[in-house]
Amino acid sequence: MSAVLTLRDVRLRRGARQILAGVSLEVACGGIIAIMGPSGSGKTTLLRAIAGLERIGAGTIHVAGVTLTPARPPAATLRALHRGVGLVFQFHHLFEHLSVTMNICLAPVHAYGVRPGDAERRARELLTLLEVDHRAAAMPRELSGGEAQRVAIARALAVDPPLLMLDEPTASLDPARRAALGELLQRLAGENRTILVATHDEPFAQQWSTSMLRIEDGAIA
Amino acid sequence: MEADPEQPDRLVGFDVEIAALLARGLGRTPRFVFVGYTSIDQSVARGDADIGLSGIEDTPSRRASMAPTVPYYAFREVLSVRTADVSRFHTLADLAGRRVGTLGGTIAYDILLAGAREHGLQPVSYDDDVHPYSDLVLGRLDAVLLDHVVADRRRRIVSGFSIAPDAVAIGHYVGVLAPQNTALRAAVDDILRQSMRDGTLERIFRRWQVWNDDQPALFARVLAGVPIEPVAGTGRRTSSATDSAWGATTRYLPSLVRAAGVTILLSCLAMALAVLLGCVIASGRVYGGRLVRALLTGYVELVRGTPLLLQLFVLYYGLGEAVRLPAFLAALLGLALNYAAYESEIYRGALEAVPAGQLEAGRALGLTELQVLRLVRGPQAFRLALAPMTNDFVALLKDSSLVSVLTVVELTKQTQIFAANVGSWVVPGALCAALYLLMSIPLASLARRLERRWKAPAS
Numbered sequence: 001m002s003a004v005l006t007l008r009d010v011r012l013r014r015g016a017r018q019i020l021a022g023v024s025l026e027v028a029c030g031g032i033i034a035i036m037g038p039s040g041s042g043k044t045t046l047l048r049a050i051a052g053l054e055r056i057g058a059g060t061i062h063v064a065g066v067t068l069t070p071a072r073p074p075a076a077t078l079r080a081l082h083r084g085v086g087l088v089f090q091f092h093h094l095f096e097h098l099s100v101t102m103n104i105c106l107a108p109v110h111a112y113g114v115r116p117g118d119a120e121r122r123a124r125e126l127l128t129l130l131e132v133d134h135r136a137a138a139m140p141r142e143l144s145g146g147e148a149q150r151v152a153i154a155r156a157l158a159v160d161p162p163l164l165m166l167d168e169p170t171a172s173l174d175p176a177r178r179a180a181l182g183e184l185l186q187r188l189a190g191e192n193r194t195i196l197v198a199t200h201d202e203p204f205a206q207q208w209s210t211s212m213l214r215i216e217d218g219a220i221a
Numbered sequence: 222m223e224a225d226p227e228q229p230d231r232l233v234g235f236d237v238e239i240a241a242l243l244a245r246g247l248g249r250t251p252r253f254v255f256v257g258y259t260s261i262d263q264s265v266a267r268g269d270a271d272i273g274l275s276g277i278e279d280t281p282s283r284r285a286s287m288a289p290t291v292p293y294y295a296f297r298e299v300l301s302v303r304t305a306d307v308s309r310f311h312t313l314a315d316l317a318g319r320r321v322g323t324l325g326g327t328i329a330y331d332i333l334l335a336g337a338r339e340h341g342l343q344p345v346s347y348d349d350d351v352h353p354y355s356d357l358v359l360g361r362l363d364a365v366l367l368d369h370v371v372a373d374r375r376r377r378i379v380s381g382f383s384i385a386p387d388a389v390a391i392g393h394y395v396g397v398l399a400p401q402n403t404a405l406r407a408a409v410d411d412i413l414r415q416s417m418r419d420g421t422l423e424r425i426f427r428r429w430q431v432w433n434d435d436q437p438a439l440f441a442r443v444l445a446g447v448p449i450e451p452v453a454g455t456g457r458r459t460s461s462a463t464d465s466a467w468g469a470t471t472r473y474l475p476s477l478v479r480a481a482g483v484t485i486l487l488s489c490l491a492m493a494l495a496v497l498l499g500c501v502i503a504s505g506r507v508y509g510g511r512l513v514r515a516l517l518t519g520y521v522e523l524v525r526g527t528p529l530l531l532q533l534f535v536l537y538y539g540l541g542e543a544v545r546l547p548a549f550l551a552a553l554l555g556l557a558l559n560y561a562a563y564e565s566e567i568y569r570g571a572l573e574a575v576p577a578g579q580l581e582a583g584r585a586l587g588l589t590e591l592q593v594l595r596l597v598r599g600p601q602a603f604r605l606a607l608a609p610m611t612n613d614f615v616a617l618l619k620d621s622s623l624v625s626v627l628t629v630v631e632l633t634k635q636t637q638i639f640a641a642n643v644g645s646w647v648v649p650g651a652l653c654a655a656l657y658l659l660m661s662i663p664l665a666s667l668a669r670r671l672e673r674r675w676k677a678p679a680s
Contacts, residue, residue: 051585075589082587093582097600097675107586110596155586 003062004029004163004194005050010059012049012218019045020056021218029162031210032185032195036202042218043198044090047165050196051087052078063163083112086156090168092148094140094155100127101136104155112159119158126154130184145172149181157188164188165196170204182208235429236274239293242421243272243396246412247405257348259326259641262287266399272409273397276368278328279451283397286644288406291443292393293413293422295435296368298329300385301376303357307383310364316342319363322353322628326641328392328452329366345548345628346638352538354379356628359541361548368392370431392452393439417444470648473639477649480635481656487552487631488618488660494557495617496610499564504594506565507572517565524562530623532559537627552624560617567609571602604675611668615661632656 005027012020019042027033037043048054050063052073061068064084066077073081095103104123108114114122127133130150135143143151149169156164166185170178178201185208189195199205205212214221225231232253244251256264261273262283272290277283279292302310310316313336321336323329325346333344345362347353353365354372358381365372365382372384396413398406416422417440426432442449505517524532536558537551546554575598583593625634636653640646 053581053585079587082585087585089578089582089585091578093576093578095579095582095597095601097597097604106596107583107588110592111587111589159587 002029003027005196006062007050008060008062010046010049010061011057012045012054013057019218020049022059023215023218023220024059025213025220027194027196029192029194030190032189032197032208034205034209034212035196035198035215036200036205036212037198037215037221038200041215043200043215044167046215047087047167047196047198050163050165051085052081053087064161079111082107083159084161084163086159086161086164088149088152088156088164088166088169090171092140092152094143094148094152096140098140099136100132100138100140100143100151103140103151104158107155108158114159122158123154126157127151129187130154146177146180149173150184153184153188162192163194163196165198167198168200169197170199170201178204235294235425235431236276238425238428239396239422240272240274242416242425243409243412246415247408258324259348259637262397262644263640263646265397268399271398271402271405276370276394277397279393279395279449280328281451282642282644283395284451286400288398288400288403290396290398290406291410291413292395292439292449293417293443294370294394294426294431295439296370296392296394297388297435298332298366298390298392299369299372299388301354301357301365301367301372301382302363302385303360304381304383306363307385311385311387313342313366313389314340316340316364319343320345320361321364321366322347322356322362323366324348324350324353325634325638327367328390329368330638331642332390333366346630346634347628348626351375352628354382355538355541357382359545361541361545373431390452391435393449414444469639469643470652473635473643473649474652477632477635477639477652477656480630480632481660483629484618484621484631484633484657485660487549487556487624487629488614488621491553491556491560491621492614492617494553495560495564498557498561499568500599502561502565503568503572506569508590508594521562521565524559525566529555529559529620530626533623533627548624548627548629552621552627552629555627556617556621556624559620560613563613564610567606567613568602571605572598574605575601604672607668607672607675611665614664614668618661618664619657 003026007023007025010020010023011018023046035043035046045054049056050061052068055072056068056070058070064081066080068081095106098106101120101123104126105116105119108119108122109116124133124136127136130153132147132150132154135147135151140148140151169181173181182204185195185197197205197209225233240251254270256269256273258275261275261277264270265273266287279289283289300310300313316336317340320343321333322345323333325348330344330346333342336342337344350367350371353362353367354375356362357365358379366389369384376382376384396409398409413422423432423436426436502517502521505513509517533552533555536555537546537548540546579597579601580593583597588596621631622633625631632653636649639649643649
């Protein structure tokens with residue numbers, strides 16, 4: 001199995017604080033990988049760096065067929081990166097002014113030139129897969145926390161990225177919904193899709209992940 | 222009268238000397254009260270001054286609503302044209318389709334209104350008697366109709382225009398007093414007659430180079446007690462003196478509604494342009510480099526820190542030598558450039574109020590910065606900006622009245638003309654207020670509906 005994600009000595013500094021202090025790891029295709037660690041250990045920053053939202057200070061990240069370095073990535077690199085990596089934020093950040101369907105269709109139509117009809121069909125499929133198809137016309141503020149999370153997952157999956165990352169997905173879920181999320185992730189993970197979950201929820205990671213990594217003080221422990 | 226060039230806060234002119242003459246005769250001290258020309262009657266009627274003097278014309282409406290003195294000077298309404306046009310334009314009939322300027326609320330303006338009906342000329346009303354001549358020379362007007370006193374004085378200062386030899390009409394200057402002030406008026410009339418007899422008035426007029434053969438004839442008729450027609454030579458009744466208030470209202474209502482149309486058209490176009498420019502400025506200030514940000518901040522501060530009225534003057538008259546903008550375009554640009562600064566501040570605040578997470582979500586999905594602005598940040602900011610924007614639109618609707626200084630006849634200006642001609646602000650003011658409300662209230666309710674719709678679920 002080839003690696004979907006490789007990090008070599010990735011460092012990232014914010015002011016005087018070293019957030020990532022030489023992270024190296026390799027993630028093979030398929031499965032659910034949990035990145036564990038206490039709050040402030042650098043989990044979220046790691047996901048943001050892989051998603052291209054933070055520039056790294058040193059090292060390299062190979063993901064989705066592109067290589068990120070401390071240099072500013074060209075637009076083509078970013079487009080390939082965003083097509084290959086989906087990120088679900090802890091607080092979802094659904095577009096407040098757009099309906100659920102439009103949230104999912106926005107990037108495929110405008111960033112990747114998918115025809116609106118095709119994008120809507122794909123959105124309906126995803127919403128059905130995630131069991132929130134009855135909320136297709138709702139606005140984000142009308143959704144429950146669990147529904148918003150599923151819509152955010154659907155939005156991240158809209159262009160079918162091989163790597164899906166979730167940041168603290170269980171933070172606001174009750175036990176029943178945590179189990180449902182675990183089952184969902186299991187269904188989504190497969191040969192062509194790897195799921196990376198940053199969490200400090202030990203029992204969730206134990207139960208649902210296929211492998212676990214620990215990060216402490218900005219480095220893999 | 223005018224400011225003394227050597228001592229700008231001192232006024233000089235034959236009316237100043239006549240005021241001194243009257244004060245001496247009455248045993249009083251003359252004290253100058255500054256009032257806009259078109260408001261002198263109303264100001265005297267409410268008691269700001271006892272006597273109004275400043276080339277005030279004897280008109281039927283003034284005789285009906287005020288207590289004017291005996292006429293003390295006969296003037297000719299004369300046509301001024303650019304020197305190059307002397308052979309083309311002799312009379313009002315030659316000016317069909319041409320723009321002819323004058324001071325608003327005067328006999329000359331009434332004559333031009335009649336000329337518009339009879340010959341199809343376009344009357345242009347000014348608030349002062351200086352800018353019509355500069356606009357004539359610049360080519361914004363094709364002729365100016367005003368008193369020969371004013372025309373002669375302007376020609377000594379400004380070159381490039383000539384005065385047609387024939388008078389369009391003959392009028393008279395009077396002093397004006399409040400209608401109940403008839404005892405004082407009788408005393409003033411006595412002083413004027415006495416100074417006609419003893420040559421004092423003649424000496425004053427000669428000193429100011431305005432003495433001519435018309436004056437001895439006028440003096441003789443005044444001293445003989447012959448009734449004097451307010452306006453002679455036009456061959457028709459030019460003013461609304463004998464109109465009832467209702468008659469005047471029905472006569473002026475169509476022009477008020479037309480002027481309201483100008484107001485709403487000007488406001489809508491100016492706002493659309495201001496919104497467009499405001500978006501560009503706000504985007505530049507949020508996304509631009511240091512130089513762009515500094516330039517745009519400078520623009521916003523300059524525009525917000527100086528009066529709109531000054532900006533309009535600079536745009537229309539100040540740049541007049543270089544760029545000859547038509548009045549409506551100058552008004553539109555002036556309002557739009559001014560409001561763009563205010564709009565840009567609203568949009569900048571709204572853009573910065575959109576949570577960073579929304580922008581990151583857009584970037585993480587592969588949208589470019591421009592797409593994030595266009596599809597996520599812009600629409601969300603717009604909803605935040607809508608309420609203050611509506612507020613500004615209503616403010617602009619009313620600020621558009623300032624463009625009357627550029628000769629654009631919008632609602633407030635038309636009301637002023639109406640009020641000057643009927644000699645009262647009661648009916649014109651009420652009608653004007655009603656028309657403004659008719660425009661601003663639907664606007665506010667439309668904005669409320671839009672706000673509600675955009676906040677409601679899209680389903």
